[in-house]
Structures are given as structure tokens and as C-alpha cells.
Amino acid sequence: MHIDAPLTIALPKGRIFDDTLPLLARCGVEPLDDPQTSRKLILETNRPQVKLVLIRASDVPTYVQYGAADLGVAGKDVLMEHGGEGLYEPLDLGIARCRLMVAGIPDADLGPGRLRIATKFVHSTERYFAAQGKQVEIIKLYGSMELAPLVGLSDLIVDLVESGNTLKANGLVPLEHIADISARLVINKASWKTKHGSVTALLDALRQAVAAG
Ligand SMILES: Nc1ncnc2c1ncn2[C@@H]1O[C@H](COP(=O)(O)OP(=O)(O)OP(=O)(O)O)[C@@H](O)[C@H]1O
Numbered sequence: 717m718h719i720d721a722p723l724t725i726a727l728p729k730g731r732i733f734d735d736t737l738p739l740l741a742r743c744g745v746e747p748l749d750d751p752q753t754s755r756k757l758i759l760e761t762n763r764p765q766v767k768l769v770l771i772r773a774s775d776v777p778t779y780v781q782y783g784a785a786d787l788g789v790a791g792k793d794v795l796m797e798h799g800g801e802g803l804y805e806p807l808d809l810g811i812a813r814c815r816l817m818v819a820g821i822p823d824a825d826l827g828p829g830r831l832r833i834a835t836k837f838v839h840s841t842e843r844y845f846a847a848q849g850k851q852v853e854i855i856k857l858y859g860s861m862e863l864a865p866l867v868g869l870s871d872l873i874v875d876l877v878e879s880g881n882t883l884k885a886n887g888l889v890p891l892e893h894i895a896d897i898s899a900r901l902v903i904n905k906a907s908w909k910t911k912h913g914s915v916t917a918l919l920d921a922l923r924q925a926v927a928a929g
């Protein structure tokens with residue numbers, strides 16, 4: 717892989733980071749500091765031209781949109797909320813797989829009124845219910861969505877489900893499937909043009925790393 721232009725890759729710290737590192741390693745890109753112990757937010761790599769910036773998952777599209785990072789890895793849930801402006805989304809990395817779902821208390825009597833939905837995913841939720849011709853009241857939360865129906869804050873939630881254990885542990889059931897989610901490589905549109913050779917070299921290497929499983 718030949719990279720001559722400087723490339724900054726935005727990675728979220730949580731589960732996506734853990735799953736992306738082995739893919740980057742297969743492309744021959746490895747951080748110099750141990751990301752488990754380092755408190756640094758900018759990590760140099762064994763490739764002098766490539767550095768990693770560590771940010772919140774939901775901030776990745778913003779960094780890449782504004783060109784503060786040339787590339788990034790973000791969950792499809794986050795990209796659906798952001799809207800994808802200024803970004804290309806050329807590769808599904810097949811990691812951090814889960815589903816965006818509507819969930820609630822089993823056999824709850826939801827009544828005829830406007831449903832209240834608690835979620836972090838306001839835009840995706842709005843779009844999903846609007847497409848069904850349903851008017852809903854959305855209550856924006858930042859986490860622990862599963863609690864909302866249990867304490868009467870909402871009728872339903874929209875959240876990510878992987879094993880279903882979190883729903884089960886809170887006596888909730890999945891009700892409707894909104895979207896399959898996985899992490900995607902995103903690329904700044906200007907970097908795609910101005911650093912085309914280096915960006916496509918990394919993209920091709922990552923594509924092979926994903927295909928190799
Ligand atoms: N249980 C899960 N199983 C698989 N993938 C998941 C799961 N939960 C979240 N994800 C995916 O991983 C991404 C990052 O999740 P993570 O939990 O690391 O960050 P977060 O805490 O949701 O985000 P932020 O730090 O911005 O609050 C999500 O955007 C989603 O695409």
C-alpha cells in the first residue's frame with residue numbers, strides 16, 4: 717500500500733475502535749502507543765503519513781465532513797442521524813453489527829393517542845414513523861433508553877439491539893425492525909479528490925482486509 721499524502725483517520729473510542737484496529741493492522745497500519753493505556757487523542761502510527769484521532773462515535777461524521785479527518789469509521793445509525801453531508805460512504809466494514817429497532821413492554825395497551833417514543837435516534841425515528849403515516853412525539857434521550865417505558869416516560873423506545881439481552885433484562889421485547897446497522901468507512905469529499913491516490917490505496921487495502929474476514 718503506497719500512501720504519500722498525510723491521512724488522518726477518525727475513530728470512535730468504544731467497540732468500533734476494538735474492531736477496526738485488526739482491520740487496520742491487516743493493512744499494515746498500527747498505532748505506536750498502546751491505545752488501551754494512552755490518554756492521547758492523536759495516535760501516531762508505524763506509517764509516518766497516517767495518524768488516528770480518537771473521538772466520540774457520534775462526532776465522527778462531523779470531523780470527516782469538515783475535513784478535520786480525511787477518513788473515519790462510523791455506525792450506520794450515526795450516519796443516518798447525521799445525514800451524510802460532505803461524506804462518501806464507500807465501504808461496509810461489517811463490524812459492530814446490530815439492528816435499529818422499535819421496542820416496548822409486551823402486550824402493552826398503546827391506546828389511540830399520539831405515541832411517545834424515547835430515543836437517541838431522533839431523525840431516524842421521525843422518518844420511520846412518518847413513512848408509516850404515524851404522528852409520534854419523540855423524547856430525546858442520550859442513553860439507557862430501556863428505562864423510559866418502565867417508568868412511564870414513553871410508550872416505546874427506538875434503540876440498537878444486538879443479542880437482545882438488554883431488552884430482556886428490562887422486561888422489554890423487540891417489536892419492529894427499522895434498519896440493519898454496521899460500521900462504515902466514510903471519506904471526506906474534498907480529500908477524495910485532493911488525496912485520491914493515498915485515499916484509494918487505503919480504501920482498497922481495507923476492502924481486501926474486510927473480504928479476507
Ligand atoms: N450492542 C451493540 N452491538 C453491536 N454494535 C453496537 C452495539 N451498540 C452500538 N453499536 C454500534 O457501535 C457504535 C458505537 O457504539 P459505542 O457504544 O461504542 O458508542 P456510543 O456510546 O453509542 O456513542 P457515543 O460515545 O457517541 O455516545 C454505534 O453507533 C453502533 O453502530
Ligand SMILES: O=P(O)(O)OC[C@H]1O[C@H](OP(=O)(O)OP(=O)(O)O)[C@H](O)[C@@H]1O
Pocket residue numbers: 859860875876877878879880881882883
Ligand atoms: O442487545 P444487546 O446485545 O443487549 O445490545 C444492545 C445495547 O447495546 C447498546 O448499548 P451499549 O452497550 O453500547 O451501552 P451504551 O449505549 O451505554 O454505550 C444499545 O444502546 C443497547 O442498550
